[in-house]
Amino acid sequence: MLRRVLSWTTAVICCASLVLAQDSPGAEEAEPEELERVEDVLVVTASRTEQRLQDAPAAMTVITAGQLEVATSDDFGDILRNVPGINVSQISARDVQITGRGATNSLATSQLVLVDSRSIYLDFFGFVIWEFLPSNPYEIKQIEIVRGPGSAVWGANAQTGVINLITKTPREMQGTSVTLGGGELGTAFGSFTHAAAGERSGYKISAAYFEQDPYDRPAGTIPGTGTPYPPFENQGTSQPKVDLRWDRDLDESSTFQISAGWAATDGIIHSGLGPFDIQSDSALSYLQFGWSKNARRLGFFVNDLDGVGDNLLAVGSDGRPLRLGFSSRTYNLDYGDTRIFGDKNVVTWGATARANDFDLSIAPLGSDRDEYGGFLQDEILINDKVRWLVGSRIDNIDPIGTVVSPRTSLMISPTPDHTLRFSFNRAFRSPSVINNYLDITILNEVQIPVAPGVAIPYVFPSDAIGNVDLKEERLDALEVGYVGNFGSDLVLTLAVYENKTIDSIDFFTLSTYTGSNPPLGFPLPPFVLDVPPPFGLAGLFPESFSYRNIGEQTNRGVEFSLNGDPSPTWSWFFNYSWQDTPDVVGVPLAEVNLAPENRVNLGLAYSGDRYFWNANANYQDEAFWTDVLDSRYFGPTDSFTQVNLGIGIWFQDGRSMFKIDAQNIADEDVQQHVFGDIIGRKITGRVAVRF
Secondary structure, three states: OHHHHHHHHHHHHHHHHHHHOOOOOOOOOOOOOOOOOHHHOEEOOOOOOOEEHHHOOOOEEEEEHHHHHOOOOOOHHHHHOOOOOEEEEEOOOOOEEEEEOOOOOOOOOOEEEEEOOEEOEEOOOOEEOHHHOOOOHHHEEEEEEEOOOOHHHHOOOOOOEEEEEEEOOHHHHOEEEEEEEEEOOOEEEEEEEEEEEOOOEEEEEEEEEEEEOOOEOOOOEOOOOOOEOOOOOOOOEEEEEEEEEEEEEOOOOEEEEEEEEEEEEEEEEOOOOOOEEEEEEEEEEEEEEEEEEOOEEEEEEEEEEEEEEEEEEEEEOOOOEEEEEEEEEEEEEEEEEEEEEOOOEEEEEEEEEEEEEEEEOOOOOOOEEEEEEEEEEEEEEOOOOEEEEEEEEEEEEOOOEEEEEEEEEEEEEEEOOEEEEEEEEEEEEOOOHHHHHOEEEEEEEEEEEEEOOEEEEEEEEEEEEOOOOOOOEEEEEEEEEEEEEEOOOEEEEEEEEEEEEEEEEEEEEEEEOEOOEOOOOOOOOHHHHHOOOOOOOOOOOEEEEEEEEEEEEEEEEEEEEEEEOOOOOEEEEEEEEEEOOOEEEOOOHHHOOEOOOEEEEEEEEEEOOOEEEEEEEEEEOOEEEOOOOOHHHOEEEOOEEEEEEEEEEEEHHHOEEEEEEEEOOOOOOEEOOOOOOEEOOEEEEEEEEEO
16 A cells, blocks of 8 residues: 555656746756865764865775765665775665675674664674665755774774764755655655755655565575575565654754654574574664864764564574564763864874663573773874874773773875875774673484485574674774875776784684484484494484684785766765785685685766766675574575666756666676676666755
């Protein structure tokens, strides 16, 4: 019913837009948007203080509001896939996992994601639910992506990078916006925003909804293993959300902000324990306060998450699908300031206190976690061409204790348009509550071969337990970077890096059943559990699983990008990312996820007075996946090329538009994780009206 209503409403608004396209009395002519050179873009994420993108002490990419508004995508994964160094895996209709400068997995644990500096990283499982971000691109001012470690200012879990969505203030988006759309795979979506501002105050109200049917599941056997893909009923997703914000200018230099919101989701979340079907009442609510005066800022937020889901493959000790019930409440207080001392030192410091309360059905002993941290950094202006940044952060986190994250960056600018950067960063990921306190029993159903073509069905239990003695996963990063502006229409960036990860957190088979300790009711003589395959079954019946820290892994890579704006109506981009096969110590390479070695993204866009279109292509090599329950399911995914195309028309002097989007227009079978869905072509249409 909802899809039918949205379809008819879309048609009505589209027709109305055709009428409103005629010039209205008093209508203001839309001025062409001036091109922003990289040195004019201001960012806050790399150093937690406002600075020019050109001066950022880290490799950064900024996606602007204009790019977001016309992007051919309906989730943030397709948008961020175009960023060099970013690995994106869409595993189901709702499950998108993102990792920078490394292999992603079914639960990407090393990438910190923020909305206006409010973390939406979920400490209990160590991942991000992307549906809890704003879905209306018109609300977003820019997305700042730090491509590399960020723990020196953000603390835990900014191990491989930080993604910060900066939303517009009510004053920056005054008026009303309505977007409706739909298309293939039962896709239907809509959003509404309204904002107004007076002399000193402003407010914003927004609501959105998205739904989609499931993609196809892979069939047959996993390549290289002969293991059949486990059958389960795939699910689509539905995602409602509401957001409110009120801003107040206290005086010329200070502001106060209150925002609150609610977002819900359902659909498949993949994990090392198998896929969980998250129910529709799973939701995150938040409340955020912010105060700033010049460079000083004080913030407080509460994230309140409740949800439940049943595993579609794993069966618990009660004989029912393993249930994941999760409740998480985070209280976070944050302060920061930047001061200039003399004419040589720009000093930034800050502190954070965070309390987490948990109620987890699969980790009942993981009830709370407290975190405290502070950072200090000094940007030393050696002369007008050389700057040196030094800084560090100290965090104290239950149960791992104290962690220190230093950073330094030497930046040389022979001219204002060219900057060369030499950097060292240390970052870390703290073990999740599940890593520390998991406590479940899973019933495994297998077919034991006893003769050619004859097998005995058998069910045996396996325990999965956490490890409270885990250390933090640490990353040391060396990087050489370059940013260059060539004229007003071409920006070139280059980054060469080496990331060494120490004490990676790994889910492994702790013990297997043996002849002296067979599982209850084992139907064969127990001694076969001591005889290696192919004559016996030694090592094939796991008794218990747990987590451990393992060795070292060194990733090396290169990122190259070109961005061009030859005119106010044309823009293009090209980037290439190379990631070498990692050097691994302490664990076989066959047990490590391997990222695509080569990734290429390119795009071309035109935006005229009346018409606009954009096209982009993404290519990546094959990848290898081991983040599944055991080696029976290890396997590769093929290389793929995905081409997206969007075509639209502006109405009302650029205040409204109608657009057709075609994702994966060649309908290539794209699988982005060994357990992932098959992503085919999807064509959708949308109409957006602003007044």
